[in-house]
Amino acid sequence: MGNIIASLIATFVTLPLLGWIVCYALSLKITKDKKKAFKISVDFTTFLLIIACHYLLYEISGKSFLWVIIITLILTGVLFSFLHWKTKEELKFFKIMKGVWRFNFLLFSISYLLLLMLGLTHRISVI
Template structure:
């Protein structure tokens, strides 16, 4: 059982887009509501996506960037809160957090995709050069 759990966890950490799709399809099947399925998939995938980006940084550069990731997320939270406050003039914390969480999902999905492409290309170039 541990091995199966390890394989599933490693797969979803390596491919968080697959986790998003599994959750989206499952929730959409049970609720018949696409918007709810998308929001649920985003909410559950974001922490895994953040962890995946951290693992990619460690794999590519052999250094932990977790402190920088946390500072980046806090900076985005401050900027997002300021913009939200300027636009709405009243902060509704639940909506603020949901908007922030979705923004973090989009940013980390973009960072994840860039790091995967960079990692693959850099390893391919490294393999070609070392021959």
């Protein structure tokens, strides 16, 4: 049973798009609302993309860049907090965190695609 769960997690981390599709299908079945299901699946997939980018960076360079990922998450949080404070003159923590998390979905989606292409070209050029 543990091997099955580990295999599922490894598959979703390796292919975050598959995780998004499965999460979207499940949340659509539960909520019956496409917009809410989309947001739930984006929130879930952000976590998968962060882990996938970490492992892609590790495979390409042989070094862990988890500290860069954590600093990126913190800096986007600080930037969003500052921008929210400048425009609204008050801080709403939950709203800021939703914005940061969804922005990180876009950021890490692009990073994942770029790292995937870089990793493939790196492996092909080694052969």
